[in-house]
Amino acid sequence: MAHEDGFAPEELEMLRTFFRDEAQESLEKITALLLKTTTRPDEEQLSVVMRTTHTLKGSAGTVALPHIVDFAHQLEDRFADVRSGTIVWSATALDCFVEAIDAFRGVIEAGNEPDELTLKRLRQQLALLKSLVGIATETAADAESDAESESESESESESESESESESESESESESESESESETETEAETGTASDGTPLPNQGSNDSTRSIVAGGLSGPYVTPDSQRVLRVSPRRVDRMMDSVGELVFDRTRIERRVQHLRSLTRELGETRQRLRDCIAAVGDDSTATQLQPLEQHLATQITRLSAETATLLDDTDALRRTSSTLQDGLTQIRMQTADSLMHRLAPNLRSIARAVGKKVELTTAGGDVEFDKAVADRVMDPIVQLLRNALAHGIEPASERIAAGKPAAGQIHIETRQHTGLIVLTVSDDGQGIDPAALRARFVQSGRWSKTRAQLASDEEVLRSLFDAGMSTRDEADELAGRGIGLDAVRETIARLGGEIEMTSTPGKGTSFTLRLPVTTAVAQAMLFKVHGNVYALPNLHVLETAYVDLEPALTPAGQRRLPATMEVREEHVPLLSLQTLLDSGIRPDKTGLPAIVVDYAGKRFALTCDKIVGPRQIVVKQLGPLLAPLALYSGATISGSGKVQLILDTAALTHLAYPGSQPIKAPASTPATQAPGQVSGRALVADDSKAIREVMTRILSRAGYIVDVAEDGAHALGMFRELRYDILITDLEMPELDGFGLIEQVRAEDARTPIIIVSSRATSANKQRARRLGVLSFVAKPITRRKLVEALRRMS
Amino acid sequence: MKNVIVFALDQRLCAVELRWVREMFTLGYVTPVPSAPRLLDGIVNLRGTITPVLDLGLLLNEVDPDRAAPTTVVPRARRGNGAILLEVEGMVAAFRVSNVEEVSTLSQDEQPDTLIDSRGRRVTLIDPRRVLERALDAVGDARGLHPGLVEAAHGS
Numbered sequence: 001m002a003h004e005d006g007f008a009p010e011e012l013e014m015l016r017t018f019f020r021d022e023a024q025e026s027l028e029k030i031t032a033l034l035l036k037t038t039t040r041p042d043e044e045q046l047s048v049v050m051r052t053t054h055t056l057k058g059s060a061g062t063v064a065l066p067h068i069v070d071f072a073h074q075l076e077d078r079f080a081d082v083r084s085g086t087i088v089w090s091a092t093a094l095d096c097f098v099e100a101i102d103a104f105r106g107v108i109e110a111g112n113e114p115d116e117l118t119l120k121r122l123r124q125q126l127a128l129l130k131s132l133v134g135i136a137t138e139t140a141a142d143a144e145s146d147a148e149s150e151s152e153s154e155s156e157s158e159s160e161s162e163s164e165s166e167s168e169s170e171s172e173s174e175s176e177s178e179s180e181s182e183t184e185t186e187a188e189t190g191t192a193s194d195g196t197p198l199p200n201q202g203s204n205d206s207t208r209s210i211v212a213g214g215l216s217g218p219y220v221t222p223d224s225q226r227v228l229r230v231s232p233r234r235v236d237r238m239m240d241s242v243g244e245l246v247f248d249r250t251r252i253e254r255r256v257q258h259l260r261s262l263t264r265e266l267g268e269t270r271q272r273l274r275d276c277i278a279a280v281g282d283d284s285t286a287t288q289l290q291p292l293e294q295h296l297a298t299q300i301t302r303l304s305a306e307t308a309t310l311l312d313d314t315d316a317l318r319r320t321s322s323t324l325q326d327g328l329t330q331i332r333m334q335t336a337d338s339l340m341h342r343l344a345p346n347l348r349s350i351a352r353a354v355g356k357k358v359e360l361t362t363a364g365g366d367v368e369f370d371k372a373v374a375d376r377v378m379d380p381i382v383q384l385l386r387n388a389l390a391h392g393i394e395p396a397s398e399r400i401a402a403g404k405p406a407a408g409q410i411h412i413e414t415r416q417h418t419g420l421i422v423l424t425v426s427d428d429g430q431g432i433d434p435a436a437l438r439a440r441f442v443q444s445g446r447w448s449k450t451r452a453q454l455a456s457d458e459e460v461l462r463s464l465f466d467a468g469m470s471t472r473d474e475a476d477e478l479a480g481r482g483i484g485l486d487a488v489r490e491t492i493a494r495l496g497g498e499i500e501m502t503s504t505p506g507k508g509t510s511f512t513l514r515l516p517v518t519t520a521v522a523q524a525m526l527f528k529v530h531g532n533v534y535a536l537p538n539l540h541v542l543e544t545a546y547v548d549l550e551p552a553l554t555p556a557g558q559r560r561l562p563a564t565m566e567v568r569e570e571h572v573p574l575l576s577l578q579t580l581l582d583s584g585i586r587p588d589k590t591g592l593p594a595i596v597v598d599y600a601g602k603r604f605a606l607t608c609d610k611i612v613g614p615r616q617i618v619v620k621q622l623g624p625l626l627a628p629l630a631l632y633s634g635a636t637i638s639g640s641g642k643v644q645l646i647l648d649t650a651a652l653t654h655l656a657y658p659g660s661q662p663i664k665a666p667a668s669t670p671a672t673q674a675p676g677q678v679s680g681r682a683l684v685a686d687d688s689k690a691i692r693e694v695m696t697r698i699l700s701r702a703g704y705i706v707d708v709a710e711d712g713a714h715a716l717g718m719f720r721e722l723r724y725d726i727l728i729t730d731l732e733m734p735e736l737d738g739f740g741l742i743e744q745v746r747a748e749d750a751r752t753p754i755i756i757v758s759s760r761a762t763s764a765n766k767q768r769a770r771r772l773g774v775l776s777f778v779a780k781p782i783t784r785r786k787l788v789e790a791l792r793r794m795s
Numbered sequence: 796m797k798n799v800i801v802f803a804l805d806q807r808l809c810a811v812e813l814r815w816v817r818e819m820f821t822l823g824y825v826t827p828v829p830s831a832p833r834l835l836d837g838i839v840n841l842r843g844t845i846t847p848v849l850d851l852g853l854l855l856n857e858v859d860p861d862r863a864a865p866t867t868v869v870p871r872a873r874r875g876n877g878a879i880l881l882e883v884e885g886m887v888a889a890f891r892v893s894n895v896e897e898v899s900t901l902s903q904d905e906q907p908d909t910l911i912d913s914r915g916r917r918v919t920l921i922d923p924r925r926v927l928e929r930a931l932d933a934v935g936d937a938r939g940l941h942p943g944l945v946e947a948a949h950g951s
Contacts (some may be wrong), residue, residue, distance in 0.1 A: 240843025532826060580944070581829040623928075625847045625885055626838065628934050631830050631944065637840045643826040645838075655944060 008021045020688040023108045026052045050588040060688040061781030079127045087132045100125035177213045196326035263304045336414035337365035364414035380488040392429030426510035434460045465489040496520045505691035526612035530582035535646045542598040548591045572603040573656045599649045604656035680725030681705045685715035712736030731758040803894040817882045832933040851890035860907040881923045885899045
């Protein structure tokens with residue numbers, strides 16, 4: 001039976017697995033934050049802790065774990081007590097919190113129905129925490145926390161009384177005082193406690209800025225503790241083994257089916273035996289055979305019982321193997337952001353070493369890398385940064401004289417482009433002077449005078465990547481740049497990528513790295529043609545639609561596919577994948593589903609037999625023998641071990657636009673989109689992974705292509721890059737919160753429907769949402785019914 | 796003398812030197828690759844690696860049309876799921892075999908590329924290098940967006 005949200009039991013189980021991972025991570029993060037200082041956590045730390053607890057609570061509700069909702073709620077209340085000063089911070093308090101969180105982790109680990117002992121431990125710890133409320137401990141309660149508690153404790157108690165009955169129990173006063181006090185304290189004190197830079201909320205730039213070397217604040221590496229580093233090759237091997245496991249499992253299932261039918265046959269044989277015995281009558285042989293027959297009957301019953309158990313066992317095996325597979329898929333992935341997080345400290349220390357100020361800006365943090373790619377590209381990038389700082393960026397005085405900002409600017413941008421990851425590292429330093437390089441090459445005897453004269457500037461720059469052309473001892477004289485560029489190129493090439501450099505003297509240098517996605521995990525749209533599943537990169541899929549075939553001209557004639565179809569008031573070419581990948585369209589079809597592709601601004605549609613939906617896939621290379629086939633860019637392996645081909649979007653675009661001439665659409669062509677096929681691209685912003693996963697599922701089933709962002713800043717960046725048909729956002733998120741996101745989106749676009757999904761469904765928030773033109777406000781925990789209802793309001 | 800694995804391919808008795816054989820395995824689902832040349836049966840997942848499966852019978856006839864007649868006729872076996880995986884200069888490909896007869900050391904016949912087995916039967920010795928070369932050529936011919944594809948995409 002399906003869960004009330006419409007999740008199948010195994011689906012809910014999977015989501016709970018996601019939730020558990022996330023919850024453990026969150027609790028670990030809270031503990032780390034609490035243990036960071038022995039003194040009372042500052043306001044910012046407290047608000048992070050409270051937000052994290054709150055998110056955990058919301059996610060638990062979504063995956064229907066009410067006992068965890070309850071515990072998280074209690075924990076959240078206790079943190080609120082700390083904030084308001086009703087719990088006075090002390091070593092005892094710290095211990096109690098850490099113990100309680102540890103007990104909480106135990107409960108989460110224990111699964112859906114934790115045993116009484118585990119629960120009891122947590123209950124005790126929470127009771128202990130509660131007993132701290134209102135007790136002043138021996139450590140003189142610091143005046144500071146007392147003072148600021150005054151105003152807030154009032155609103156706090158107010159909120160408690162108001163919302164007793166509500167399951168979420170967040171009242172307006174609490175949520176408002178919380179969000180406001182956060183900004184106010186920072187604004188008023190000015191120092192923002194330890195001088196940590198505030199998130200760059202008001203910026204119109206989609207990039208995030210990390211000030212490095214300039215040392216305007218400590219850079220916090222998220223979750224850097226307790227991370228297990230595993231060689232990607234190991235994960236690959238495990239992944240392959242899991243694939244085998246799934247494959248073997250399918251085989252076992254088939255065998256079990258055989259066993260069952262054998263058991264059935266055996267039963268029939270026994271029946272015949274009985275009939276025979278009955279026919280023989282009262283003979284002595286019959287009397288001898290009868291106990292044997294009965295014995296056989298018992299054995300058959302036992303056999304069928306065993307077979308049934310075996311079937312259950314394979315079910316368990318199925319669950320475990322898919323959990324394993326999902327887990328491993330997750331392990332492999334890393335966002336460009338996490339690469340940047342690893343780069344930032346490096347940049348800081350290099351900056352400190354060379355005594356220069358530098359600002360790092362990044363873009364495209366949500367592009368996902370295979371860990372193998374990210375790990376291997378790390379060193380080359382550090383090398384490029386080192387070069388940029390040591391030789392590219394001028395001393396501050398020179399920079400100011402040249403009209404540049406005193407701090408050097410380094411920008412790292414990540415994009416995914418035609419199946420490649422394109423990483424650009426640029427600086428605004430002095431650039432490389434080809435003339436100076438020529439002179440240097442000649443002087444060192446590497447090049448003859450003629451060669452240096454004949455070589456173009458690009459060639460001169462390119463030669464910096466050649467072995468031995470850029471060595472340490474000459475680096476400083478090499479007009480700016482170039483230690484170990486040969487090594488950088490070699491590493492990139494071994495990865496199967498390439499590197500390019502452009503430089504303008506006085507303006508800066510830019511390196512472009514093109515990295516393969518051979519092992520990258522990609523979002524893909526899966527569909528079926530002639531019984532086989534194929535994939536297309538989701539990045540290029542605009543929407544799905546439905547095409548009616550043209551009526552047959554003769555009674556015996558086959559229906560034909562129109563040459564174009566209408567997509568958003570534009571006629572685009574229509575290709576038949578049936579004809580391309582199979583023998584043709586089956587004659588009984590009157591219409592076909594279609595996938596609309598937008599590739600480099602060119603749009604076209606592809607018909608298929610059935611749309612499977614968006615999935616996350618692991619891209620595999622086809623190998624040297626099949627690589628020349630232009631139609632495919634790679635393959636992936638399905639859960640059951642089958643190979644599924646990935647179509648090459650660039651090749652299909654060439655087929656749709658032969659000679660790349662835009663096709664003029666005949667106005668008469670009837671091309672319709674069936675009304676039932678709701679489709680569009682949705683952007684979901686929520687800091688909880690479990691909730692993102694839940695929403696993706698609900699929305700995919702409602703016919704949406706779903707992109708997700710883990711905070712408002714990312715969502716805004718994505719929103720600016722792509723056109724979305726709907727934006728669904730949480731309110732409380734790090735970096736840029738829901739209202740901040742909506743305000744910025746509304747400043748640029750007044751029409752895109754927006755839905756808020758939040759547990760802070762207060763009337764003030766609802767009013768604010770209405771003012772911002774938000775379509776609807778859905779209270780958490782999110783269910784399929786609630787979200788679908790909200791979506792229905794769109795039309 | 797050559798160390799070989801002897802197998803039946805359709806009705807033909809063939810052998811391949813052991814040094815090219817990486818493993819024997821059971822074929823799972825063979826995914827067809829539309830637009831690929833006919834001699835490519837499809838692709839399979841071999842422990843996570845995409846592996847091409849070649850139609851060796853077709854290839855042999857193409858490589859050696861003069862000897863289209865089998866060296867030794869063996870009873871036609873059901874098209875099995877057994878496959879031999881070859882590796883030549885880093886390139887890996889599998890082909891389906893009907894039946895594996897034996898692994899042994901066989902002596903050469905006077906005829907080129909022919910061995911004599913323990914029962915005196917003539918066995919065609921397959922050179923995987925030539926087979927893979929032919930396969931590469933065939934795929935190379937089908938490379939890119941050839942006119943056939945363009946036609947298929949726009950035709951009905």
